[in-house]
Amino acid sequence: MFVLAELKDTIRIAPEQFHLKLSEAVRDEINRKLANKVLLNVGLCIALKDIVKLGDSIILPGDGASHTEVIFRYIVFRPTVGDVITGKIRSCSREGVHITLGFFDDILIPPTALQHPSRFEEAEQAWVWEYPLENGEGHDLFMDIGEPIKFRVSREIFEESSPIGPPDQAESASTSASQTTADVKTPYRIIAAINESGLGVLSWWESHGQEENGEDDGNEEDVEEVEMDTETV
Amino acid sequence: MEVSNPCYSVLTNLEVMESLRGIKDTKKKYGLRNLATITYETLQFLEETPCKNQTREGISSFINEVKAFKLTKTECLAIVNDPPTLPLHIQLLIEDSEERLTEDQVNQLLAIIAKHLITNE
Structure with missing residues (x-):
């Protein structure tokens, strides 16, 4: 889920920071630049782990600052495709189920990757898994906001978000339009899936486990689990 | 900015949590x-996961004890980060688990996980 990325950059240390130790000043500067930002094709940057190499500092004519080439390692949130992560449901909409991890919000489970069969309940604004019972009827399992959910990462999408031009083009209509397009463009999105047994809202599976454990540990558990698998598939 | 690698x-979640706690303690003015x-948001997230109770020793003894099961590194990492409690969760994290592990082995694995990775709940 988290990886270390090795990066190289030239860091400018302004004269007012010369009283600090060079390594301290460089650390601060790197964190100021990267923390909580998405680096294209690298992931969401969290915090500096360590500095691998500090190069020689140089000064440029006309600039009182020093420039240092630094190789460093940064803690980055970058789940690999296939990872299973537990998050919380942020909201449900026609587009699918949105999930949050607290520090990262752009995770979407599209309707096609929900448990089958699922339907969207307009009144409740929630997705519902119509869990099939043995007698042919269905049992509705709601996906409510805030519930912990286990999902598998199925795709990652990086998008270059270039700086947006000057917003004031006279008409307010056009600005609102450009704002909405800017909102839509997220630099790093994760597409997830829960269409496997064991994935989805945690309580769906926990209750089964507990019941079985309560009855008798051992083989029975596995037998029932297998039955459930065949039902859901 | 140049990305060399x-x-x-x-990283395991535990390592991330340790570094972030270090950063949080050396508060900058x-x-x-x-x-x-x-750091605040990530710590909030991590402190709700089982890694809150894990130790470096626990993880290394877990790695040593599961050597016999011939799991891949990625599978071990996935187990450490999100320790399974049900046989069903093992199926999710380990590819072809039905063929690679017998039922007894799955139960043994769950016991080892409970011992080293989900301590003092």
Whole structure:
């Protein structure tokens, strides 16, 4: 889920920071630049782990600052495709189920990757898994906001978000339009899936486990689990 | 900015949590608001996961004890980060688990996980 990325950059240390130790000043500067930002094709940057190499500092004519080439390692949130992560449901909409991890919000489970069969309940604004019972009827399992959910990462999408031009083009209509397009463009999105047994809202599976454990540990558990698998598939 | 290696190594959630706690303790008096936000939010998330109770020793003894099961590194990492409690969860994290592990082995594995990775709940 988290990886270390090795990066190289030239860091400018302004004269007012010369009283600090060079390594301290460089650390601060790197964190100021990267923390909580998405680096294209690298992931969401969290915090500096360590500095691998500090190069020689140089000064440029006309600039009182020093420039240092630094190789460093940064803690980055970058789940690999296939990872299973537990998050919380942020909201449900026609587009699918949105999930949050607290520090990262752009995770979407599209309707096609929900448990089958699922339907969207307009009144409740929630997705519902119509869990099939043995007698042919269905049992509705709601996906409510805030519930912990286990999902598998199925795709990652990086998008270059270039700086947006000057917003004031006279008409307010056009600005609102450009704002909405800017909102839509997220630099790093994760597409997830829960269409496997064991994935989805945690309580769906926990209750089964507990019941079985309560009855008798051992083989029975596995037998029932297998039955459930065949039902859901 | 130059990316020399986007994935130098993988980290367990515990390692991330330790570094972030270190950063949080050495509070800076000015600036760095982004860093403060992301460390706070990430710590909030991590402290709700089982890694809160894990120790480095626990993880290394877990790795040693599961050698016999011939799991891949990625599978071990996935188990450490999100320790399964049900046989069903094992199926999710380990590819072809039905063929690679017998029922007894799955139960043994769950016991080892409970011992080293989900301590003092």
